[in-house]
Amino acid sequence: MTEFHGFERPDGSVGVRNHLLVIAPIDCSVEPAKRIASQVEGAVAVTQYHGCGADEMVVNNLVGVGRNPNVAGVLLVGLGCETLTSEMLAEGIRPTGKPVEIVVCQRDGGTLKTIEMGTRILHRMALEAAELVREPFQLSKLTLAVECGGSDATSGIAANPATGVAADMLIDEGGTVLFSEPQEMTGTEHLLAGRAVKGKVAEAIYAMIGRQEARMKAAGIDSRFMSRGNIDGGLTTIEEKSLGAIRKGGTRPIQGVLENSRLRFDRPTHGGLWLQDGTGWDVPSMTHMVAAGAQVVVFTTGRGSTVGHAIAPVIKVTGNPETYANMADNMDINASTILDGGESIRAVGRRIFDSIVEVASGRKTKAEALEYKDFAVFATDRVAERLLGFCS
Amino acid sequence: MKKAIQIDDRDNVATVSSELSAGEEVEVLSPGGGIVSRLRTLDSIPFGHKIALSDLDKGASVIKYGEVIGIATAPINVGRWVHVHNVESAAVPTKGLGKGEAA
Numbered sequence: 001m002t003e004f005h006g007f008e009r010p011d012g013s014v015g016v017r018n019h020l021l022v023i024a025p026i027d028c029s030v031e032p033a034k035r036i037a038s039q040v041e042g043a044v045a046v047t048q049y050h051g052c053g054a055d056e057m058v059v060n061n062l063v064g065v066g067r068n069p070n071v072a073g074v075l076l077v078g079l080g081c082e083t084l085t086s087e088m089l090a091e092g093i094r095p096t097g098k099p100v101e102i103v104v105c106q107r108d109g110g111t112l113k114t115i116e117m118g119t120r121i122l123h124r125m126a127l128e129a130a131e132l133v134r135e136p137f138q139l140s141k142l143t144l145a146v147e148c149g150g151s152d153a154t155s156g157i158a159a160n161p162a163t164g165v166a167a168d169m170l171i172d173e174g175g176t177v178l179f180s181e182p183q184e185m186t187g188t189e190h191l192l193a194g195r196a197v198k199g200k201v202a203e204a205i206y207a208m209i210g211r212q213e214a215r216m217k218a219a220g221i222d223s224r225f226m227s228r229g230n231i232d233g234g235l236t237t238i239e240e241k242s243l244g245a246i247r248k249g250g251t252r253p254i255q256g257v258l259e260n261s262r263l264r265f266d267r268p269t270h271g272g273l274w275l276q277d278g279t280g281w282d283v284p285s286m287t288h289m290v291a292a293g294a295q296v297v298v299f300t301t302g303r304g305s306t307v308g309h310a311i312a313p314v315i316k317v318t319g320n321p322e323t324y325a326n327m328a329d330n331m332d333i334n335a336s337t338i339l340d341g342g343e344s345i346r347a348v349g350r351r352i353f354d355s356i357v358e359v360a361s362g363r364k365t366k367a368e369a370l371e372y373k374d375f376a377v378f379a380t381d382r383v384a385e386r387l388l389g390f391c392s
Numbered sequence: 393m394k395k396a397i398q399i400d401d402r403d404n405v406a407t408v409s410s411e412l413s414a415g416e417e418v419e420v421l422s423p424g425g426g427i428v429s430r431l432r433t434l435d436s437i438p439f440g441h442k443i444a445l446s447d448l449d450k451g452a453s454v455i456k457y458g459e460v461i462g463i464a465t466a467p468i469n470v471g472r473w474v475h476v477h478n479v480e481s482a483a484v485p486t487k488g489l490g491k492g493e494a495a
Contacts, residue, residue, distance in 0.1 A: 153440035157407045161399045161423070161457075187483040191459050224483075234407065234440035236454075236474070237481035240461040247399070247457050339409035341395045344425030 002173055004142060004360040005134035006069075006295075010097025013069035014141040016295045016360040018129045019044055019311045020122055021071045023062060025089055026052040026082045032103075032111055033077040036118040040126045044310045045077075046375040052082035057379040059084060060265035063092030064291025065375075066100070070311045072132065073099040073125035077118055080106025099125050134362060140174035140271055142360055145289035145297045145312070146248045147181070149282040152302025153233045156244025158319025158338040158348070159300035165349020166298065166356060167250030167273070174271045178258070178289045179249035180278035182212040186223045187238030188246060192275070195254045204257035208277050214388055215380075248300055249273055260288055261380070262391050267292045283307055284378035286314070296360050298352060306330045308372025313365045315355055332366050393419045396443050398428055400458035405442040405474050407456075412437040420445060435473035442474040454479050 006014040020040060024033035024047040037045035046065070050058050066074045066089060074093055076086035086102040093100050103118040105111060146163055148155060167177045185192060189209045193202035216223045224238050235241045250273060258266040258276040268274045278288045282305065286297050290312045297314040299305060304323040308314045318324050321336035333352055337343035343351075359365055385391045396406035396418050406420045412433045420428040420443075428445065437443055442456070448468040453460045462479040472478070 157397050157399065157409065157440070165423075187481065188459075190483070231476060232438075234438065234442065234475070236442070236476050236479050237462040237483070239459070239481060239483055240456060243457040243459055243461060251458065338397060339395065341419065341421050344421065345397070345399065345423040347425060 002139055002357055003136040004139065004357050005362065006137055006141065006360060007072070007132045007134060008137075009069045011095070013096070013293070014137050014295075015069035015072065016362070017070040017311065017313065018042055018072045018132060019070055020073050020075065020125050020129065021046065021066060021311060022075045022077055022118070022122065023047070023066060023089060024077050025062065025084045025086055026079060028052065028079040028082065029077050029105055032105060032115050032118065035115050036075065036077060036122055039119045040122045042126060042129070043122055044373050046310050048377040050377065050379050052084055054084040054088060055379055055382070056262040057260070058377050059088060059092070060260070061288060061291045061377045062089050064265060064267075064293075065287065065311065066093035067096050068290055068293060068295070068311055070295050071098065072129035074101070075118055075122050075125070076100070076102045077114065078102065078104040080104045099128070138174060139170060142170065142296065143176040143178065143268065143294045144170055144356060145178045145286060145294035146300070147282060147286050147289070147297055148245060148248055148300040149305040149307070150301045150303035151245070152320055154319035154336065154339065155300055155302045156247065158335040158345070159302070159317045160244055160248040161345045162319075162335045162338065162348035163248040163298050163300050163317055163352055164250040165346055166352035167248070168252055169349065169353045170356065171250065171252045171272055176268050176271045177249060177273050178268065178276050178292060178294055179246065179273070180276040180285050180289060181245065181280045182208050182277060183216065183223055183280050184245040185209050185242055186213060188242040191239070191243070192246070192254060197253050197255055201254060201256050205254070205275065208257050208275070211388075211390055215384065218384065218388060248298075258292055260292075262382070265291070279378040281376070281378060283309075283374045284376040286312070287375060287377055296356055298356065304330060306367070306372065307374045308365070308367025308370070310373045310375040313359045314367045314372075315352070315359055315365050316367065317352060329370070330366050393417055393430070396420045396431075398422050398445065399456060402455055402458045404444065404446050404448065404455045406445055407440060407442055408437050409439070411439050412443075418443065431471045434469060434471040437473045444468045444470050444472045444474050446470050
């Protein structure tokens with residue numbers, strides 16, 4: 001059995017990084033949060049831009065990110081008058097047993113005093129986190145998120161099928177794989193449903209893709225439309241287009257649909273392949289999967305996406321030889337060898353799998369070396385959801 | 393020799409990784425790296441488009457990624473270009489540029 005080396009958390013989960021997360025529950029307090037984080041090694045500040053009302057979808061995702069095992073400790077930096085309070089997030093994160101502390105500008109004497117107080121707390125957490133050592137764990141402790149962005153004609157032939165091989169290998173060793181982006185599943189719901197482990201899961205797949213199509217239809221977009229560019233690029237049907245995207249999740253049975261709404265936020269309950277309801281926007285899509293527990297992301301790209309993530313290493317895989325040559329600073333894995341027969345899909349998949357294990361054990365990705373700390377939370381439009389009858 | 397990539401062992405089409413002229417020879421590679429076959433193309437096939445790996449009757453399933461991506465609307469011989477002119481979706485009709493429609 002393959003092992004990776006990670007940091008065990010009090011709740012038994014295993015981090016692949018030792019980040020300290022500084023969360024500003026609202027954007028009004030992001031400046032002190034950023035300044036506190038900048039004083040302490042391994043710290044990263046994040047916020048959200050959906051206002052200070054306690055939107056449950058935003059709360060669920062921020063709590064999820066704080067609970068992620070890549071986070072060794074959490075400092076919440078509030079303003080004071082917000083409805084989405086620091087305490088609300090702390091309550092959700094504390095059951096993990098990791099240190100969670102709060103500073104609040106209005107309570108603690110304004111910006112400078114809050115920064116000093118927060119920096120001292122975070123500095124202490126950093127010293128405690130520095131004592132943790134990596135230990136070997138089985139892959140059943142690892143959750144991988146797969147994401148694609150900036151796709152091109154090579155994505156469906158090289159990067160996505162090879163990443164799918166790695167996803168299958170991880171699952172076969174007890175690991176968990178998440179994939180999302182429901183609007184890219186249009187036309188394949190019957191195929192995905194056919195891979196569901198039980199009828200209830202198949203129903204949830206149809207319901208999730210149906211909701212996404214209804215949202216797009218309400219916005220005047222036909223999600224089954226094949227663009228001229230798609231057809232010129234060689235895509236014949238909507239099934240082929242969607243299958244090319246979902247192949248990055250591999251071929252194993254689908255264990256369940258993870259709801260990500262104002263009513264519920266699900267996490268995988270056991271190993272295998274899981275679908276998450278979410279968005280097609282790359283950064284929030286990664287954030288939602290990280291909030292559900294993913295410690296590592298594999299990101300396939302054709303044109304060359306550069307994004308990373310605040311608390312998870314992101315491994316970039318491209319099947320486009322020109323992108324790999326032109327953006328060598330950003331691309332971790334060259335899958336374009338599949339195109340000229342230099343390597344098989346399976347051989348590149350094994351390389352991606354090995355890379356996942358190495359990165360989980362501490363090797364930095366290119367996005368990490370570049371200090372990319374992307375973060376965004378997506379929330380569906382509450383008014384539109386109510387009008388469509390999806391969520392109260 | 394130019395290559396075509398079969399993504400799943402069950403597929404009856406492969407994707408060409410460089411543009412092919414009619415009559416050109418192409419080597420079809422399996423996901424495991426083996427050579428599935430060497431074919432002579434009957435059509436010119438652009439980069440990223442599909443070639444038939446076996447003879448398909450009208451109404452036959454076109455398989456890629458191990459799944460049905462569409463139905464043949466005409467008989468397709470091995471080595472033929474497989475696209476919107478001879479395949480249609482089993483789920484929804486392909487919109488945008490239709491079959492045989494001028495650009």
